[in-house]
Amino acid sequence: MTGPGDAPADWLIDNRQLLPRAGTALDAACGRGRHALWLAAQGFRVLAVDRDGRALDDLEATARRRGLSEVATAVLDLESSGSVLPADAFDVIVAVHYLHRALFPRLIDALRPGGVLVYETFTTAQAVRGKPTNPDFLLLPGELLRLIQPLVVLASREGEFGGRDVASVVARKP
Secondary structure, eight states: OOOGGGSOOHHHHHTGGGSOSSEEEEEETOTTOHHHHHHHHTTEEEEEEESOHHHHHHHHHHHHHTTOTTEEEEEOOTTSTTOOOOTTOEEEEEEESOOOGGGHHHHHHHEEEEEEEEEEEEBTTHHHHSSOOOGGGSBOTTHHHHHTTTSEEEEEEEEEETTEEEEEEEEEOO
């Protein structure tokens, strides 16, 4: 059974035209894998990583049920200094509602030249609405665009969208 929280982020769907037609994708901090499943259905070979092995087990079962054989999973704590992402390995990287500032250089290195990063997470304004409230998990105004440098911004927004305060970007590695 799926619910509204299982649908991929509107930002990802609305910017499909900015992604390559197919290739290899990473769903970083994927949780139950809503973006991994969508990317696989779009024709991508997907690696979904998260530190929660049970969520990844659920994702694998859902992918099998949907006949999406192009989804692989790996238990990986992206906040661990020992976690490694392969360099120049992905045509697309998606991260939604996750913020670990030290991860950005590794995400950028993991993109192939011409690869696209799709990123969306909460801003400090979200704390007024409720969760999350921890400033470690909230972007400052304009911060996302600084964190993704030297990528080339294809689309971006910051503000209130869908009842949440977020910053979003789609950016290409030169």
